Amino acid sequence: MKNDQEYIYITLHIIVLWTHIYIVFQKDLPVYYKPWMDIARNMPELISSHSLRLRIHNMPLLETHLLRTHHELRLAHLALSIMTMGYVWQEGERETVKVLPQSLSVPFCEVSQRLGLPPILIHADTVLANWKKKNLDGPFSMENLELLLTLPGGESVRGFFLVTLLVELAAVPGLKAILDVINGIHYNDVAMVTKALDVVSQAIDSMKQALKLMHEYVDPSIFYGIMRIYLSGWKDNPSMPEGLVYEGVQEKPMEFSGGSAAQSSILHCFDELLGVQHEGSTGAFLRRMRDYMPPSHKHFIENISSHPSLRSFVLQQADEGLTHTFEQCVARLVDFRNYHINIVTRYITIPASRAKQLRANNQGLPEELDAIRRAPTALEERGTGGSGIITFLKTVRDKTKDTSISKCTNGNQVLPDPSMTEIQKAASELTIE
Ligand code: HEM
Numbered sequence: 280m281k282n283d284q285e286y287i288y289i290t291l292h293i294i295v296l297w298t299h300i301y302i303v304f305q306k307d308l309p310v311y312y313k314p315w316m317d318i319a320r321n322m323p324e325l326i327s328s329h330s331l332r333l334r335i336h337n338m339p340l341l342e343t344h345l346l347r348t349h350h351e352l353r354l355a356h357l358a359l360s361i362m363t364m365g366y367v368w369q370e371g372e373r374e375t376v377k378v379l380p381q382s383l384s385v386p387f388c389e390v391s392q393r394l395g396l397p398p399i400l401i402h403a404d405t406v407l408a409n410w411k412k413k414n415l416d417g418p419f420s421m422e423n424l425e426l427l428l429t430l431p432g433g434e435s436v437r438g439f440f441l442v443t444l445l446v447e448l449a450a451v452p453g454l455k456a457i458l459d460v461i462n463g464i465h466y467n468d469v470a471m472v473t474k475a476l477d478v479v480s481q482a483i484d485s486m487k488q489a490l491k492l493m494h495e496y497v498d499p500s501i502f503y504g505i506m507r508i509y510l511s512g513w514k515d516n517p518s519m520p521e522g523l524v525y526e527g528v529q530e531k532p533m534e535f536s537g538g539s540a541a542q543s544s545i546l547h548c549f550d551e552l553l554g555v556q557h558e559g560s561t562g563a564f565l566r567r568m569r570d571y572m573p574p575s576h577k578h579f580i581e582n583i584s585s586h587p588s589l590r591s592f593v594l595q596q597a598d599e600g601l602t603h604t605f606e607q608c609v610a611r612l613v614d615f616r617n618y619h620i621n622i623v624t625r626y627i628t629i630p631a632s633r634a635k636q637l638r639a640n641n642q643g644l645p646e647e648l649d650a651i652r653r654a655p656t657a658l659e660e661r662g663t664g665g666s667g668i669i670t671f672l673k674t675v676r677d678k679t680k681d682t683s684i685s686k687c688t689n690g691n692q693v694l695p696d697p698s699m700t701e702i703q704k705a706a707s708e709l710t711i712e
Pocket residue numbers: 442443446447490493497502538539540541542543546616619622623626627661662663668671672675676
């Protein structure tokens with residue numbers, strides 16, 4: 280039966296998609312790859328002593344065929360991508376490189392090709408493939424998780440990647456419920472769809488609760504002044520207008536966007552489910568980000584959109600409970616995106632405007648403000664190749680609002696977020712009189 284086949288197909292995709300979170304990730308590579316791991320495990324030290332580039336020039340060119348399992352390949356991609364970001368940005372935005380040496384570029388491109396991923400650091404590296412539990416039987420909590428590999432920025436790097444992982448984990452029940460929504464529509468089962476949508480709505484709310492931890496674990500001046508450059512790519516980046524030559528792979532420079540949670544599949548899945556339509560340059564950017572996801576994630580998202588529309592089903596059924604639950608999902612997605620805008624304001628917009636002021640001031644500054652002053656200017660207020668970050672994020676948020684069946688229903692009212700006060704407080708703390 281067609282439906283059974285579909286069910287199996289979707290179940291398989293969910294398993295492929297989320298097993299990488301539930302199982303303990305590979306912690307080491309075969310001993311042959313020790314030269315990579317010795318460098319990748321010491322990135323902050325090698326960067327601060329300005330010796331990373333030299334170490335990479337002396338690194339042997341290793342074969343990649345000894346990497347056999349998916350997990351080994353993912354850990355290799357993480358290690359090679361972290362080394363690449365460190366190599367390119369070791370001296371900041373002014374002394375970038377034009378060529379990635381072949382000891383790095385050749386294995387990186389081979390591993391990337393086998394995984395169907397781009398040869399640059401992506402969300403699926405730093406967040407999805409970069410954690411282990413301290414106590415295997417313990418919970419997925421900040422206290423019980425640690426990173427496999429890190430970048431300059433100390434505890435804030437740990438906080439940034441692990442809080443994002445907790446947001447992903449909070450989404451998992453909602454992703455599983457997508458299956459029930461699709462099958463409920465197929466069977467015309469309003470109760471099944473309503474129940475599954477309730478799970479989706481709760482999952483989105485849990486994601487917001489997890490996102491709040493960012494304030495506790497990530498320092499805005501460290502994020503903006505130290506960490507952000509290592510996540511930057513070489514597409515639409517004025518510091519590297521020609522892109523990057525991957526030596527031994529091809530002579531023409533290549534361009535890739537940097538790492539961003541826009542490459543996470545979770546909101547793409549919920550958007551497709553609820554029927555959020557992103558258009559124009561905003562939609563084009565988000566669609567392009569799917570090329571920075573593991574192929575199984577991308578296929579899963581496409582699979583959701585290939586099924587009959589949930590929104591049409593809700594309209595057609597005109598069932599009060601179903602409509603209310605659908606509206607609540609949309610409202611919570613808008614709420615999550617509003618909260619994310621607040622986070623971006625605190626971690627990028629405010630430090631960016633402080634950086635401008637501080638550069639005009641040559642006096643000695645406390646370490647924290649000095650980090651902001653020295654932050655890369657090319658990244659100020661930019662994120663998405665052209666339009667300002669906040670404009671972009673508000674467009675995405677507004678398109679989510681437009682999905683509401685009745686914009687007047689109470690369920691879609693987004694209350695003012697208490698975190699705004701926190702952000703205003705942060706802004707005033709950064710102000711120098
Ligand atoms: C300090 C924390 C964070 C900062 C500073 C931040 C910053 C940004 C920026 C600048 C963008 C614009 C696109 C780009 O430049 O790549 C963006 C997009 C996005 N971010 Fe974040 N982000 C943070 C945390 C998170 C977390 C934890 C998630 C959850 C998985 C997330 C999900 C997204 C999504 C889905 C987009 C695409 C726009 C959308 O669908 O609403 N971000 N973020």
